[in-house]
Amino acid sequence: MENIRNFSIIAHIDHGKSTLADRLIQFTGVCNERNFQDQILDNMDIERERGITIKSNAISLPYRAKDGKDYILNLIDTPGHVDFSYEVSRSLASCEGVLLLIDAAQGVQAQTLANLYLALEHDLEIIPVINKIDLPSADVDRVLEEIDSELGLDPFTHIKCSAKEGTGIEEVLEAIVQRIPPPKGNPENPLAALIFDAKYDSFRGTIIHCRVFEGTVKSGDIIKFMYNGTTYKVEEVGHFLLTRAKREKLSAGEVGYIIAGVKTVSDVRTGDTITLQDKPCTHPLPGFKEVKPVVFASIYPIASDDYQDLSDSLEKYKLNDASFIYEKDSSAALGQGFRCGFLGLLHLDIVQERLEREFDLSIILSVPSVRYRFTLKDKSVIYVDNPSHYPDPVEIDKGEEPYIRSSMMLPERYLGAVMKLCMEKRGVNSVMNYTGPGRVELSYEMPLSEVIYDFYDRFKSVTQGYGSFDYDVTDYRESNLVLMDILVNSEKVDALSQIVHRERARARALLACERLKEEIPRQMFKIAIQGAIGGEIIARTTITPFRKDVIAKCYGGDISRKRKLLEKQKAGKKRMKMIGNVSIPQSAFLAVLKSDTD
Amino acid sequence: MKNEQAGLYIHIPFCLSKCGYCSFYSIESVNLIPEFVSALKEEIKNYSNIFSLFDTIYFGGGTPSLLTPRQLAEILEAVNKYYKIDKNSEITLEANPGDISLQYLKELRGIGINRLNIGIQSFDDKILRFLGRRHSVKEAVAAIEAARQAGFNNMGIDLIYGVHGLGIKSWENTLQKAVSFAPEHISSYQLSLDIKTPLYKKYSSANWHLPDEKTELKLFLTTSEELESTGYIHYEVSNFARLDKFKSRHNQKYWRHVPYLGLGPAAHSLLNNKRWRNKALVKTYIKEIASGKMPVEGSEILSNEQLQLEAMFLGLRTKTGIDLKRYKTKYNIDLFAEKKTIIDALIKNKLVELKNGFLRPTRAGMAVADSLALI
Numbered sequence: 007m008e009n010i011r012n013f014s015i016i017a018h019i020d021h022g023k024s025t026l027a028d029r030l031i032q033f034t035g036v037c038n039e040r041n042f043q044d045q046i047l048d049n050m051d052i053e054r055e056r057g058i059t060i061k062s063n064a065i066s067l068p069y070r071a072k073d074g075k076d077y078i079l080n081l082i083d084t085p086g087h088v089d090f091s092y093e094v095s096r097s098l099a100s101c102e103g104v105l106l107l108i109d110a111a112q113g114v115q116a117q118t119l120a121n122l123y124l125a126l127e128h129d130l131e132i133i134p135v136i137n138k139i140d141l142p143s144a145d146v147d148r149v150l151e152e153i154d155s156e157l158g159l160d161p162f163t164h165i166k167c168s169a170k171e172g173t174g175i176e177e178v179l180e181a182i183v184q185r186i187p188p189p190k191g192n193p194e195n196p197l198a199a200l201i202f203d204a205k206y207d208s209f210r211g212t213i214i215h216c217r218v219f220e221g222t223v224k225s226g227d228i229i230k231f232m233y234n235g236t237t238y239k240v241e242e243v244g245h246f247l248l249t250r251a252k253r254e255k256l257s258a259g260e261v262g263y264i265i266a267g268v269k270t271v272s273d274v275r276t277g278d279t280i281t282l283q284d285k286p287c288t289h290p291l292p293g294f295k296e297v298k299p300v301v302f303a304s305i306y307p308i309a310s311d312d313y314q315d316l317s318d319s320l321e322k323y324k325l326n327d328a329s330f331i332y333e334k335d336s337s338a339a340l341g342q343g344f345r346c347g348f349l350g351l352l353h354l355d356i357v358q359e360r361l362e363r364e365f366d367l368s369i370i371l372s373v374p375s376v377r378y379r380f381t382l383k384d385k386s387v388i389y390v391d392n393p394s395h396y397p398d399p400v401e402i403d404k405g406e407e408p409y410i411r412s413s414m415m416l417p418e419r420y421l422g423a424v425m426k427l428c429m430e431k432r433g434v435n436s437v438m439n440y441t442g443p444g445r446v447e448l449s450y451e452m453p454l455s456e457v458i459y460d461f462y463d464r465f466k467s468v469t470q471g472y473g474s475f476d477y478d479v480t481d482y483r484e485s486n487l488v489l490m491d492i493l494v495n496s497e498k499v500d501a502l503s504q505i506v507h508r509e510r511a512r513a514r515a516l517l518a519c520e521r522l523k524e525e526i527p528r529q530m531f532k533i534a535i536q537g538a539i540g541g542e543i544i545a546r547t548t549i550t551p552f553r554k555d556v557i558a559k560c561y562g563g564d565i566s567r568k569r570k571l572l573e574k575q576k577a578g579k580k581r582m583k584m585i586g587n588v589s590i591p592q593s594a595f596l597a598v599l600k601s602d603t604d
Numbered sequence: 605m606k607n608e609q610a611g612l613y614i615h616i617p618f619c620l621s622k623c624g625y626c627s628f629y630s631i632e633s634v635n636l637i638p639e640f641v642s643a644l645k646e647e648i649k650n651y652s653n654i655f656s657l658f659d660t661i662y663f664g665g666g667t668p669s670l671l672t673p674r675q676l677a678e679i680l681e682a683v684n685k686y687y688k689i690d691k692n693s694e695i696t697l698e699a700n701p702g703d704i705s706l707q708y709l710k711e712l713r714g715i716g717i718n719r720l721n722i723g724i725q726s727f728d729d730k731i732l733r734f735l736g737r738r739h740s741v742k743e744a745v746a747a748i749e750a751a752r753q754a755g756f757n758n759m760g761i762d763l764i765y766g767v768h769g770l771g772i773k774s775w776e777n778t779l780q781k782a783v784s785f786a787p788e789h790i791s792s793y794q795l796s797l798d799i800k801t802p803l804y805k806k807y808s809s810a811n812w813h814l815p816d817e818k819t820e821l822k823l824f825l826t827t828s829e830e831l832e833s834t835g836y837i838h839y840e841v842s843n844f845a846r847l848d849k850f851k852s853r854h855n856q857k858y859w860r861h862v863p864y865l866g867l868g869p870a871a872h873s874l875l876n877n878k879r880w881r882n883k884a885l886v887k888t889y890i891k892e893i894a895s896g897k898m899p900v901e902g903s904e905i906l907s908n909e910q911l912q913l914e915a916m917f918l919g920l921r922t923k924t925g926i927d928l929k930r931y932k933t934k935y936n937i938d939l940f941a942e943k944k945t946i947i948d949a950l951i952k953n954k955l956v957e958l959k960n961g962f963l964r965p966t967r968a969g970m971a972v973a974d975s976l977a978l979i
Contacts (some may be wrong), residue, residue, distance in 0.1 A: 530950065531950070553821045553971060565874075573913065575978055587946045
């Protein structure tokens with residue numbers, strides 16, 4: 007156990023976490039140059055393209071240190087986005103130390119801070135690593151000052167590196183060995199292993215990623231999940247090298263995997279404790295929490311024939327994403343579909359993209375919603391995350407919506423613009439701190455619904471990418487809520503209905519009407535697009551019809567050529583949704599969801 | 605209508621010069637005509653076990669009027685030898701105004717041609733030159749008069765609108781002039797630019813454009829209104845007839861999926877759900893027939909879905925419209941029930957009407973017939 011080090015790398019997005027992980031893997035020689043693929047830990051296409059880690063991953067690195075001893079360094083990768091902060095916290099709970107990676111040019115950002123706080127909560131050894139020192143805009147002195155003043159860490163403990171160029175890597179490895187304490191625990195004690203991730207494998211079922219704190223687990227053992235008491239027989243345990251490497255047993259201090267015939271990842275809760283059925287530990291490891299989705303939207307297939315495909319795809323997708331939930335839903339306008347819950351908008355984006363990319367589905371997404379709380383006249387309380395379940399307005403006594411406490415870091419020059427944006431988004435109770443020369447930390451309480459609408463895009467835009475943003479859902483607050491519908495030729499498009507604050511309804515309706523006007527192609531007759539609250543029309547646009555499209559050309563017996571042209575158009579039309587007598591393309595639905603900055 | 609007889613199309617792929625807008629296949633080497641006629645007679649024989657009876661024959665091109673009456677007579681003799689030709693057949697020849705003397709026309713009458721379609725295109729010399737036609741307005745007028753004199757009492761003329769520099773006024777003049785000759789049939793085509801044509805290059809290098817939607821619509825409606833006000837029936841998007849009996853019987857077969865046999869290079873044929881087309885090159889056509897082969901370039905079997913789409917777009921281009929009952933029998937689809945919401949909206953917007961079990965486009969509906977087909 008003395009030779010094991012469990013660590014994680016934490017950083018703000020794009021500060022070079024995956025690149026540093028790659029260098030550590032390369033340096034310790036787990037894989038040779040030939041099968042090295044950049045950013046090994048990010049093995050989903052989307053992760054690599056977007057440069058963010060969605061699911062955490064782990065790898066064991068064998069390393070002979072300068073002291074001549076051999077060590078096993080377990081790198082536990084963490085997701086890098088606010089939507090997944092619980093998963094980050096579970097990964098950190100599995101470590102004794104972290105590398106806090108800071109971009110030499112950008113300095114400390116919101117997520118650097120948020121991640122640092124998480125690491126401090128877990129009482130981890132923190133090694134500040136200043137990355138990208140090769141950049142011309144690198145300003146190491148300023149970063150050192152920020153480490154001191156903003157992070158409250160000792161700036162003399164830092165390491166400088168350039169993961170891209172491969173400099174400073176050995177220093178990082180030596181610091182891991184020397185400064186991060188070895189794990190504690192006793193292999194003879196009752197088993198206590200923390201689940202920090204789970205992956206679905208179509209041959210073996212769920213691969214549980216865990217950190218053993220106490221005791222030992224080996225194949226043949228009957229394990230028990232302490233959250234719900236279910237038991238499974240262990241088929242295999244092992245370490246993570248580039249692929250899974252089977253071992254006799256996993257003992258206290260080690261990081262590895264357990265395969266135990268668990269069918270789906272949903273049967274496993276990240277943060278749960280695994281123990282042995284016949285010799286259980288007395289208490290679960292601390293910190294478990296059930297992750298609850300905060301953003302909801304419905305997914306419909308464009309062609310109703312694809313419903314079964316969508317259903318199958320969601321089932322497959324769900325195998326690997328325990329935080330995604332869904333249930334059947336149906337829309338008058340769009341037919342059969344599914345109501346889905348997400349951890350946040352990025353999570354929603356990822357699910358949508360993966361369904362379209364990996365499962366080749368054309369889908370329409372309804373306007374995302376948060377979960378509202380209504381107290382009715384009869385004093386009953388209901389939660390509504392789907393506008394189609396909006397209660398009868400005369401029955402409502404009180405409406406409430408979830409609020410967040412945001413944390414933003416930005417250069418001072420953007421302060422005015424960001425404050426304006428926050429006020430526009432109904433932000434209240436602002437707190438402001440100068441964390442360094444020219445840098446401000448700003449915090450507002452805001453309705454979550456405003457944040458998921460278009461806040462993040464606009465924030466990035468007004469801060470020209472220099473601002474960072476993080477949030478926590480805090481509480482419910484009373485709000486003047488209404489249900490806003492969109493009608494196309496008097497037909498309600500229920501997927502575009504939104505629950506909104508009364509004062510925002512008109513602007514939101516106008517924007518939706520304008521967006522639809524841009525995206526819905528002209529048709530043979532006039533199309534009226536309206537926004538309404540109940541029977542009251544609050545916004546309206548029209549699309550003029552086209553009047554001439556026929557080609558009055560002579561084409562003898564060559565009818566096939568003309569038909570082929572029409573077939574193409576018809577195929578295009580199939581990708582549209584008929585609402586009443588109007589064909590609406592997928593892009594129109596997407597456009598309504600988009601923010602107005604682009 | 606069930607027992608409609610098949611039509612015969614004969615493509616004469618020669619032109620003395622190509623018109624700038626035309627994308628039909630033709631070549632200028634008229635010295636090949638004799639060889640071509642022999643090959644054609646051979647091809648006529650080749651289909652005698654597949655087709656047996658025709659009641660329309662249509663010589664199209666190219667320029668059929670480049671053939672001598674003798675050559676045309678030989679072709680018709682061959683047709684008569686291998687097929688039964690209904691005694692009331694419509695036998696049409698497309699003619700170029702510059703080619704047809706009174707003597708020539710009389711001889712055409714003599715060999716049985718009873719319908720003449722003259723490619724007038726415009727009564728404006730400037731436009732004719734612009735389009736690359738080799739005749740003048742004077743020749744056009746002379747051709748029409750000669751046709752009458754020769755006894756053609758079923759005469760059609762072709763006109764083109766939407767030409768660069770041709771305003772509504774000039775088009776109205778051309779229409780009025782056309783009507784003054786009281787042709788039995790008028791085809792009024794909107795200029796379209798096929799990418800392979802010289803006129804396309806001319807337009808793109810001069811940065812000219814086809815008329816915008818508003819102007820196009822105006823031209824289309826003006827044509828329809830003017831001609832209908834003088835008694836013509838606007839029976840298809842581009843076609844007008846003075847009386848029902850003067851509608852092009854041959855062309856209507858195309859629109860109704862009636863079988864037709866197309867002979868000659870690049871000609872298309874349809875029998876039941878099979879459509880095929882001949883190879884385009886005249887020399888290849890001649891060579892393959894000489895070596896006993898069918899010069900077929902390719903064929904397709906039309907799926908039920910494809911036939912339906914064709915029935916929709918062809919039917920909704922005609923004033924008759926779609927016979928809903930027949931459509932149901934043929935495709936097992938109750939079009940009206942299936943598309944009720946959209947058809948109701950179209951009726952409300954006066955784009956189609958429902959009459960005696962037919963779904964038919966209104967004048968405004970004809971202008972958007974391509975979209976009507978996609979409902």
